[in-house]
Amino acid sequence: MKHYQSDVAVIGAGLAGIVTALELLDCGYTVALLDGSPDGALGGQANDAFGGMLLTGTAEQARNRIKDSPELLLADWLRAGEFQADDHWPKAWATLYAEQCTPMIYRWLIAHGIRFFPSVQWVERGLHGNGNSLPRYHIAWGCGRGIASTLADALTQHPKAENLQLLRGHRVESFEQNATGVSGCMGVTDYCLTGTDTNTEQFQFTVSSDNTVVCSSGINGNLEKVRQNWDTCYDPPPFVNAWSAAKALAASPSVFSKKWRQNKSRKALVGTVSQNCAEPWMAEPKPHREVLRRVL
Numbered sequence: 001m002k003h004y005q006s007d008v009a010v011i012g013a014g015l016a017g018i019v020t021a022l023e024l025l026d027c028g029y030t031v032a033l034l035d036g037s038p039d040g041a042l043g044g045q046a047n048d049a050f051g052g053m054l055l056t057g058t059a060e061q062a063r064n065r066i067k068d069s070p071e072l073l074l075a076d077w078l079r080a081g082e083f084q085a086d087d088h089w090p091k092a093w094a095t096l097y098a099e100q101c102t103p104m105i106y107r108w109l110i111a112h113g114i115r116f117f118p119s120v121q122w123v124e125r126g127l128h129g130n131g132n133s134l135p136r137y138h139i140a141w142g143c144g145r146g147i148a149s150t151l152a153d154a155l156t157q158h159p160k161a162e163n164l165q166l167l168r169g170h171r172v173e174s175f176e177q178n179a180t181g182v183s184g185c186m187g188v189t190d191y192c193l194t195g196t197d198t199n200t201e202q203f204q205f206t207v208s209s210d211n212t213v214v215c216s217s218g219i220n221g222n223l224e225k226v227r228q229n230w231d232t233c234y235d236p237p238p239f240v241n242a243w244s245a246a247k248a249l250a251a252s253p254s255v256f257s258k259k260w261r262q263n264k265s266r267k268a269l270v271g272t273v274s275q276n277c278a279e280p281w282m283a284e285p286k287p288h289r290e291v292l293r294r295v296l
């Protein structure tokens, strides 16, 4: 069994985990950053994300003569959000985001090397009064993958990088606890190796830490829970993989199925699958990539 020790264990190396680790390194802490992703990539979902951000009061808006402010953003948000009287936390989040997105997100990202397209886009436009009254969608150069790789580089090239233990292929399965609370975590390495018995001690690890931060993306790390909580307004929840999704959709009267009927070659279908992978019903990037690899 492997043992690691750090001031803080950060579980999940998506954007949330990378940003947490960067801030902790800045403050002089030792950090163990763990990620169980089978492909070992840093950045999690951001590698497949579009990479646009809702921001207000930016240099890009000013250059495009868009006069925005936190107050205007909050007013749009409160109107579009249709909050109920007891929606305390959603309102608090909207208020914090509107007030702090420029210093805490925009300036932070600029300071860490992220740049944005000069034009600012409309998103969730308030055509009927409900939505953004101004363009606020800022697209990062390199899009989602650009954000992920720039921040991953900032992490590995951090001046205090010697304080970082980057533990790829380490999937956390439980927390360690003592009398005062959580004292670390434990799990398995290389759990994705097919045909390998990861129950054996050689694959197990523990991390002892004063503090543990979970950045594993909430229920998004568990596809079964995502399906259980799927909003029915998006039609049925995603299928097991893109290939079975494609076959099932071929039976439905969608644009996708038209393409399927018109062009039945496997390669054409793969092209269509790649183009449509950002749709909510296809939002399973890793099995999707695996299927593409096999089909190609």
Ligand SMILES: Cc1cc2nc3c(=O)[nH]c(=O)nc-3n(C[C@H](O)[C@H](O)[C@H](O)COP(=O)(O)OP(=O)(O)OC[C@H]3O[C@@H](n4cnc5c(N)ncnc54)[C@H](O)[C@@H]3O)c2cc1C
Binding pocket: 011, 012, 013, 014, 015, 016, 017, 034, 035, 036, 037, 043, 044, 045, 046, 048, 049, 050, 051, 052, 053, 144, 170, 171, 172, 173, 215, 216, 217, 220, 221, 277, 278, 279, 283
């Ligand atoms: C197709 C797509 C398009 C998107 N477009 C946009 C957009 O334009 N703008 C926007 O703001 N957002 C967008 N998003 C959403 C955005 O990408 C995510 O909200 C964000 O990347 C989530 O970051 P995260 O760090 O919280 O979680 P994740 O990126 O999910 O990272 C969680 C990490 O934790 C790891 N992990 C999970 N469980 C364990 C465990 N038990 N042990 C160890 N590691 C574990 C996972 O391997 C993963 O690397 C998009 C998402 C997708 C999928």
